[in-house]
Amino acid sequence: MSWIQKYLSEEDFKKIEDTISRVEEDTRGEIVPVIVRRSSAVGHVPLVLTLLLTLIVLVAEFPFSDWLWVTPWVYLWPALVVVFYLISLALSSSKWIQKLLVSEKDELFQVHQRAELEFHKNTVHRTQEGTGVLIFVSVMEKKAVILADEGISKKLPPETWNEVLHPFRERLRKGEWGDGFVQAIENCGKHLKTHFPITSEAKNELKNHLVVKD
Structure with a gap:
């Protein structure tokens, strides 16, 4: 997928992977970042x-x-x-x-639909304690979404993720895609560490890398 090279370098991929591994050393939460080329249908x-x-x-x-x-x-x-x-x-x-030629309303709807699809496709919903978090970005629309599984939603209100999304979107707007992901992962980790600290029985249930899709 050569298109991703315009936004993220090999070094960015490595930094994102290392950040996930480091953050998850302190929490039972599982963070999965996903970036897609677009979410909106453009056949019309x-x-x-x-x-x-x-x-x-x-x-x-x-x-x-x-x-x-x-x-x-x-x-x-x-x-x-x-x-x-x-x-x-x-x-x-x-x-x-x-x-x-895609309205803002349609963009928002389709980005959220794609985020929910990737949440399930990447098995973020299958962690043992329901502690999966998806950090989703759709490039064409320049929109970001964070979805948290049931276990997290019981303890953290939706407003929590707005605090993470605001600086993340600013980074994306400036073209700082790699640093934006790193910052968003670290900010998610701070919340997860407070409510879902690591235990001796905890294990890594999902892969620690950035998922790239068309």
């Missing part, structure tokens, strides 16, 4: 762009409609729509275009 983008381009041309040609909508010029319109669609396919690969 080429069609929306095609409609927009067609509409723009229709408006632009209105003064000339008397001769453009007669034979033989009228037969060019199907070909033009096909050309617009091909152009739209090329443009729709742009992350900027994708973000432009």
Whole structure:
């Protein structure tokens, strides 16, 4: 996944892994960081762009409609729509275009949906005491979510994670992705250490690395 190299270096990966291992030495909590390329569905983008381009041309040609909508010029319109669609396919690969044509409300909903999916796919919900925490980032939307399992939620209110998310999002906004993950893991660890300190019977139940997915 070459795209991740734009945001995180090999050194960042190592720092994140070392931070998880170090933090989990003091707590029974299990921290799983996940980063995905995008969460929002963008299959509609080429069609929306095609409609927009067609509409723009229709408006632009209105003064000339008397001769453009007669034979033989009228037969060019199907070909033009096909050309617009091909152009739209090329443009729709742009992350900027994708973000432009997905509403903020849809982004929030789909990022949270993807976070919940990754929470289960990465078995964060299967720790013995319900002490798993997911730190989730979706790159295209530049949004972060923290999900905690049932055991943690009984002791820590949702506002706890807002305190962790605020500086994390600031780091992401500045492009400090690696340091942002490290800081978020350490901050989560402080809360977990207080309520779920390490015991002699505790064992590492989940892998200590950053999960990367498209």
